Amino acid sequence: MKGVTFDRHGGTEVLQYRDDLPIPEPGYGEVLLRIKAAAMNYNDIWARQGVPGMDFPLPHISGTDGAGIVEALGPNVTTVAVGDEVVVNGAFSCGDCVECVRGWPMFCPKFRIWGFETGPNQGSEAEYATVPARNVIPKPGNTSFEEVAAISNVLATVWRMLVTRARMGAGDCILVWGAAGGIGTAAIQLIRAFGAKSIAVVGSEDKAKLVSDLGADYVLNRKSQRITREVMKITRKRGVDIVFEHSGAATWEESTHCLRWGGTIVTCGATTGFTAPLDIRFLWTKQQNYLGSHFATTAESRDSLRFVESGQVKAVIGELLPLKEIVRGHELLASGGVAGKIVLVP
C-alpha cells in the first residue's frame, strides 16, 4: 500500500513516500480501514523530530486524524460492518480497565494516541490502517471524508475542553487564542452554537476575516492590539468567564489577567513553551480554576459530531494535498501560516 513513513527522527528529509508498505491485518476487536482522507496534526511534527523522553517505535506512520471505509473486520467486532463509512477517534485505550469504564481513557495504562504513540506502521497517513472498533464513529451523512477527517478530533478536543471540563453555558464570554487554527475555528463555532460569546485572537487580517465569518463576536489582532486592555473594554472590566488556551508560555500570563474572578482557564496544549509564571494569589483570592484537558473520548466525538450533522459546525480546510506532497504539508504546518486543517488524500 501507499503511505508515508520514516525510520529515523529528523527534518522533512526523513519522510519517505512509499508504495510497497504491507497492508496491516486487523487484530482482535479491530477493523481494517481504507483511508479516504487524513488530516495533519502537530503530533506529526513532534513524532518526526522526536521528543526527549519518548520512545517512538520505528519505522513510523504518522496520522491521528482519519476517515474512510471499513474494508475488513478482525475477530469479535460486532458494532461495525464492512462498507461502513466512518471517522476515527484517535484516543486509543484498553476499554476494560477501571479508568476506561469510568470514562477517563486518558488515564488508562494502555492509552495511546493513534499515529503518534502507536506503531510501528500505524497512523492515518497511508492507504490502510487498523483501528479498534470502539474508536470508530459513523460519518455524518452530509459531510465528505475530507471534512470529517479535518473536524472530528479537533471538535471532540474542543468539546471536552469547553463542555465537559469548563462547563460552558449560554451567555458565557470566552477568550480564544489562536482562533484561526484547527481547534480555534472549531471552538468559535461551538461557542456560537451554545449561545455563548467569543473574543477571537488572531495574528493577521486574513485570519480576522475568517474567524469573523465563522461567527466570532469580537476579533482582536495580537500584533496590533493589547489583548488584556481590549478584553477589559469588551467585558466592562469584568474579564472573561473562560479562557481557551493551547498556546502556553507566550500567552498564559495574559490569560490570567483577562480572566474574571471565579473564571476558568482550560488548556489542551502549549505550542509556544511549557513553563509560565503563576501568581498563586489569584488562585485563592480570585478563586480561579486552571483546568487541563487532553484529547477526548469516543462518546465526546459522537456528541460533538451531532453539531456537524446539524450544520452548526463546519470543517475549515486550509489546504488539501495529495499524500505524496507530505513534505509540503509538514512545512505548512510548521510555518503556522495555514488557517484551518491540512488534509491529505492517499
Ligand SMILES: [Zn+2]
Ligand atoms: Zn483502559
